[in-house]
Amino acid sequence: MKNKYDMLVVGGGPAGALAAKTAAEAGNTVCLIEKRPAIGTPIRCAEGIGKECLFEFIQPDPRWISAEIERARLITPNGTSVSLEQENPGNVVGYILDRKIFDRELVWQAAEAGADVFVKTRATAPIMEGGAVRGAKVMATGSPADIRADVVLAADGTEAQFARWAGLDTTVPLREMMSCAQYLLTDIDIDAASTDFYLGNDVAPEGYLWVFPKGDRTANVGIGISGRKSRDGSRAKDYLDRFIAKNFPGGKTIEAIAGGVPVCQPLPCTVADGLMVIGDAARVVDPLTGGGIGNAMYTGKLAAQVASKCISAGDCSKAALMPYDTEWRASRMGKSLERNYRVKEFFITLNDKKLNVLADSVASVGLAEFSVSALIRELIKRNPRMLFELKALKDALQ
Amino acid sequence: MLRINRDKCGYCGTCVAVCPEDALELIDAYLSLERDCIACGICARACPLGALEVVHEE
Incomplete structure (x- = not known):
């Protein structure tokens, strides 16, 4: 030195x-x-990254790619699964890394x-x-x-x-710190080409729960909740343990981590x-x-x-x-941070009922472009009756 | 005072980032109270694992 x-x-x-x-x-x-x-x-880290984001800096190498992702699924409070893919299914849209x-x-x-x-x-x-x-x-x-x-x-x-x-x-600020916990779970049934996001105030208040595949029967199963929703008995770990007991009762934890994500x-x-x-x-x-x-x-x-x-x-x-x-x-990143901050502030105001309505409206949509803005444009187009609520979203796109 | 349950702590540093007094520090894998704690309890709220507790002494 x-x-x-x-x-x-x-x-x-x-x-x-x-x-x-x-x-x-x-x-x-x-x-x-x-x-x-x-x-x-x-x-x-949950280890997910979009394809373009990665390619800008390094070419993918099988030594540190755990899974290739073709779609994202949003699972809403009422159990509806909204699958988001490119118009040609089977295209790789992102990766789960081995950090x-x-x-x-x-x-x-x-x-x-x-x-x-x-x-x-x-x-x-x-x-x-x-x-x-x-x-x-x-x-x-x-x-x-x-x-x-x-x-x-x-x-x-x-x-x-x-x-x-x-x-x-x-x-x-406490409300903008996502309090997170994650297990690397193995021996579980998953879609090894899909990143799954579970939404809802009973599942992950002001955040989401994720299942990101790390292989055929292994995944990062984790959760982030807003710091202001975190309390004894309802911490990130508590929500995660309840979800796993219900959805992956036979899963074996081979790694347990915690972390904070500033949003x-x-x-x-x-x-x-x-x-x-x-x-x-x-x-x-x-x-x-x-x-x-x-x-x-x-x-x-x-x-x-x-x-x-x-x-x-x-x-x-x-x-x-x-x-x-x-x-x-x-830059594109700067603009996207600004927009997604406003989108996030909008989504955390939604109750489960509205989340269900919005998600149902875009169930089985093929997106020409796999992006947040493409999804938001679809949401606005398909929910004319929620025009007033969606104004904040529409403004965020501009 | 702040009580750290080291059996629960995941040494992730979430508490460090929310502490308004910059009192906490994660030294490698050891959470350390380096400076004066004002017992505000924000870190205890943010902790994903419930490893922190503000204890008020009589």
């Missing part, structure tokens, strides 16, 4: 890995630190590009000089050290403490003097689906591209780094 790099990346998930790889390829000296003793584990292998592949690529990588090394504080971040104090397997850098990329996920210590407020709006600003915030730490998780892998890779790569120019120019001030913030907000 050197005591000075061009770039320091705090966190070894997909955001940090893409940032480190991109910056190293551009010729910068890069250090990536991960506080856990291993990259990729323990996971805190333990996938994350290692990404970090391996960063290392191969020339980045230094250290595990069991955590940032304990930013090094601040004149209000600017100039590196981090770290604890590297028990030994304290200072790592100075022209720019630090905070990629520390949901906890997002590094940016917080540097003065940005990353606290997630708030992105940070008001994702740069500061000497600092850029990327991935879940920047709160760029899709607030509707909870998906964060693609957005993490996108923001990680973009931040490193902007940072590379700033490092070369010798100016990593907030103003110089700002093009990163401006660009992601104007």
